[in-house]
Amino acid sequence: MSAPLRSHWSLDPQVIFLNHGSFGACPTAVLQHQSELRARLESEPVRFLAREVEPLLDDARAALGAFVGADADDLAFMPNATTGVNTVLRGLRFQPGDELITTNNEYNASKNALDVAAAAMGAKVVVAKLPWPVPSPEAVVDAVMAQVTPRTRLLLIDHITSQTALVMPVAELVRRLREQGVETLVDGAHGPGMVPLALRELGAAYYTGNCHKWLCAPKGAAFLYVRRDLQAGLKPLVVSHGHNSPRTDRSRFRLDFDWMGTHDPTPFLCIPTALRVIGGLVPGGWPEVMASNREKVLTARRRLDARLGNASPLYPDAMVGSMVCVALPEGYPERPAPPLYLDPLHVRLFEERHIEVPVTPWPKAPxxxxRLSAQLYNTPADYEALGDALEALLR
Known part of the structure; x- marks a missing residue:
């Protein structure tokens, strides 16, 4: 993709931004639409929130449902995927001794939510350790299924892992676990807009995804999908007016989740605009967006592996979406790595070379x-500049 596509974002022109995966980046046209919606809201808040917002949210949910392959009535808007994970885990009931599986690649915030929920009910968290490097998707399936026992009740798994950028074989895991009566909560924080989704066909019990990352909606736009047969048993984290609403034109799931107190709904209302804007930047629409981003990071990985002397990639191409990991040589001092800790090389790349790219200790320092990201605004020159900087800083 050509550099002019960057003009659709308000990114700092002095920074080579290779970290779309962390918080996304919203195009200026979408932000302008959000500003217009906010002005409309504030011009008459009661009219907007009490009379106008419900059909607008319905329209936004319909557009999102069409994109992710789900019925609109099976989706609830969330401020972020972490809230979606917490909503499910706090809403389920487990017995002492029940086992909840996750992997050692699970996102820290979601793993924390799993630990808290399990401890409150006396359940046990079982962590499947994935091989690293990862030889194949089948190796992931084998590692998870090896932990399944008659006590297993739920799998919590990233669709695309945050630390390692692996596209996980969730469809195969959902299928095999359902055959054994085990449900799956998919933490799809990176899924929408990175990989094609067909949630209806996937069959997972629960799927939560961010719209502010690869869909490029404003911050605070995410969703939770709940399979229809499980909706009656799930309540939102915030119980509000919908709990005892006498309305019969909507499901209880809709009534419970559509209004959880006063908040700014404009990030959700901007989802259709984000879908239209990003999909309209290239002739092939969203399929081309995803394919282009994937090809960019695969090419960047090949080039950087060659420049860094890596004999082989950390995992196969089949497990790559719009992010990918490239191994770095060891050498920096080991330091504690709490959430959001910045590796010294991460800091130097930004401060000395104006390159924003995360450096992750994995499986552990040294x-x-x-972790490279690719969005339409990135060009091959961005990754070549990163290669130049690495050769200089690691020398």
Missing amino acids: QRHL
């Missing part, structure tokens, strides 16, 4: 890797 082993580490770069």
Whole structure:
């Protein structure tokens, strides 16, 4: 993709931004639409929130449902995927001794939510350790299924892992676990807009995804999908007026989740605009967006592996979406790595070379890797500049 596509974003022109995966970046046209919606809201808040917002949210949910392959009535808007994970885990009931599986690649915030929910009910968290490097999707399936026992009740799994950028074989895991009576909560924070989704066909019990990352909606736009047969048993984290509403034109799931107190609904209302804007930037629409981003990071990985002397990639192409990891040589001092800790090389890349790219210790320091992202505004020159900077800083 050509550099002019960057003009659709308000990104700092002095920074080479290779970290779309962390918080996304919203195009200026979408932000302008959000400003117009906010002005409309504030011009008459009661009219907007009490009379106008419900059909607008219905329209936004319909557009999102069409994009992710789900019935609109099976989706609830969330401020972020972490809230979606917490909503499910706090709403389920487990017995002492029940087992909840996750992997050692699970996002820290979601793993924390799983630990808290399990501890409150006396359940046990079982962590499947994935091989690293990862030889194949089948190796992930084998590692998870090896932990399944008659006590297993739920799998919590990232669709695309945050630390390692692996596209996980969730469809195969959902299928095999359902055959054994085990449901799956998919933490799809990176899924929408990175990989094609067909949630209706996936069959997972629960799927939560962010719209502010690869869909490029404003911050605070996410969703939770709940399979229809499980909706009656799930309540939102915030119980509000919908709990005892006498309305019969909507399901209880809709009534419970559509209004959870006063908040700014404009991030959700901007989802259709984000879908239209991003999909309209290239001739092939969203399929081309996803394919282009994937090809960019695969090419960047090949080039950087060659420049860094890596004999082989950390995992196969089949497990790559719009992010990918590249192994770095060891050498920096080991330091504690709490959430959001910045590796010294991460800091130097930004401060000395104006390159924003995360450096992650994995599986633990001193082993580490770069996590590269690709969005339409990135160009091959961005990754070549990163290669130049690495050769200079690691020399």
